[in-house]
Amino acid sequence: MSKRERSPGHWEIKIYVGQAAGKEQYEYFTFIGGRREADAEEARLKAKYGKAPAASRAAARAVSTRLITSVTSRFSESPSFR
Secondary structure, three states, X not given: OEEEEEEXXXXXXXXXXXXXXXXXXXXXXXXXXXXXXHHHHHHHHHHHHOOOOHHHHHHHHHHHHHHHHHHHHHHHHOOOOO
């Protein structure tokens, strides 16, 4: 998900929309306006079409699993928890 200024005031916004046949799929949008307006449009499009890429979901899952494992092991080792 990114945005770039193609020419002054003309923005290309790229939004990740999922996978098909093992390939990541993106939608491209053109926006005319200022940088702040392009940021707002990018946020709107992400909310409407965007999904987290599989790598991001996998990384988030790995972090949450490590966190849960760490917290539960601390509680199980705590004498006040027993």
